[in-house]
Amino acid sequence: MxxxxxxxxxxxxxxxxGIGLACVRAFHAAGACxxxxxxxxxxxAGIGGERVREARVDxxxxxxxxxxxxxxxxxxxxxDILVNNASIAPVRQGFLAxxxxxxxxxxxxxxxxxxxxxxxxxxxxxxTGGGVLIHVASEAARMPNPRLPxxxxxxxxxxxxxxxxxxxxxxxxxxxxxxxxxxxRSPIYDRPGGLADSLAEEFGVDKETALQKYVELNRxxxxxxxxxxxxxxxxxxxxxxxxxxISGSNFSVDGGVTPVI
Numbered sequence: 001m002x003x004x005x006x007x008x009x010x011x012x013x014x015x016x017x018g019i020g021l022a023c024v025r026a027f028h029a030a031g032a033c034x035x036x037x038x039x040x041x042x043x044x045a046g047i048g049g050e051r052v053r054e055a056r057v058d059x060x061x062x063x064x065x066x067x068x069x070x071x072x073x074x075x076x077x078x079x080d081i082l083v084n085n086a087s088i089a090p091v092r093q094g095f096l097a098x099x100x101x102x103x104x105x106x107x108x109x110x111x112x113x114x115x116x117x118x119x120x121x122x123x124x125x126x127x128t129g130g131g132v133l134i135h136v137a138s139e140a141a142r143m144p145n146p147r148l149p150x151x152x153x154x155x156x157x158x159x160x161x162x163x164x165x166x167x168x169x170x171x172x173x174x175x176x177x178x179x180x181x182x183x184x185r186s187p188i189y190d191r192p193g194g195l196a197d198s199l200a201e202e203f204g205v206d207k208e209t210a211l212q213k214y215v216e217l218n219r220x221x222x223x224x225x226x227x228x229x230x231x232x233x234x235x236x237x238x239x240x241x242x243x244x245x246i247s248g249s250n251f252s253v254d255g256g257v258t259p260v261i
Contacts, residue, residue: 004240006031009076011068013059013117014086016043018186019136022232023083028052030236035072038086059086059113065120072124079124081239084114084158085136089151089188091198103150110154114161122165122174130173132239135162136231137250139182139258147198155180159250166248175247177238182254183218185211185225221256 010027014020015036021043024036028048036044041054055071057064072079087110092098118133125131140148141155158178165176189196189211199210215224231253237243238251252258 004030004236004242005081008032008080008239009034009072009078010081010083010239011035011037011072011079011117011121012083012085013037013057013068013113014136015054016040018188019181019184019228019231019235020083020085022228023085023235024048024052026229026232026236027081027239030240032081032239033076035068035075037068037071057086059116060108062116065113065116068117069120069124078128079121080128080131081134082117082121082125082132083134083136083235083239084117086113086117087136087151087154089138089148091147091193091195092149094146095149098149103153106150107154107157110151111157111161114158118161118165122169125174126172131175132243133162133165133169133174133176134235134238135176135178136235137162137178137180139180139252139254141180142260143182143258147195162250163248170247175238175243177243177246177248178250179231179234179238180250180252180254180258181226181231182252182257183215183220183225184228184231184253186228189225218257220254224255226253226255 010032012023015024016038024034027034033051035053037055037057044054053075057068135158137158138155140152144152162176162178196207200207203210
């Protein structure tokens with residue numbers, strides 16, 4: 001989508017790796033200036049020259065959301081797009097093994113972090129004359145995974161957050177949409193102790209064999225896991241004027257696996 005975001009300024013949270021980093025690369029390729037925000041911004045090194053900046057941000061702290069938006073304004077003078085993506089997805093041993101502290105930590109970042117980022121960004125979008133909010137959720141919001149109880153609930157909240165924002169702000173020129181990935185080969189799978197390790201232990205095989213068995217057991221129609229770049233392509237489309245009539249919607253990027261309306 002080369003040139004589709006020429007002159008636009010975006011903030012992407014959770015930009016240090018995975019889907020967030022893929023969004024930074026895709027936005028840059030489409031002509032945007034991008035502020036990539038994360039606790040660890042090391043993955044952003046060397047991307048995009050003057051059109052990509054970074055900010056160390058922890059959205060569990062309300063003041064960091066305001067500082068993040070201000071950093072984008074200081075660097076580029078305006079804001080057009082916010083991509084809410086910073087999340088954690090701890091693998092649990094089930095609902096009863098998930099403590100209050102576990103729930104609080106996940107909801108603090110995955111839901112309140114999105115709320116804080118949107119609250120900080122919307123006044124800047126209003127000053128620009130409108131803009132786009134894109135929230136990366138998950139099909140775990142509609143197809144819960146017993147290994148991810150707190151994550152699933154947090155992402156369900158993101159779906160309604162976007163609806164609430166669309167209901168209030170679309171008439172003011174600010175669109176809000178959700179992209180819901182599923183079965184994407186991201187750091188959630190590959191980090192130490194992540195889903196790939198959990199599956200390998202459960203099946204008693206190596207990680208790659210376990211992941212292929214996982215694909216087969218979940219009957220993913222395309223026969224493979226998705227890529228972070230495929231998610232970023234949908235996010236980029238929603239950020240462009242080609243999606244100007246779309247607000248309050250949720251887009252699955254799941255290989256056709258989610259059997260719900």
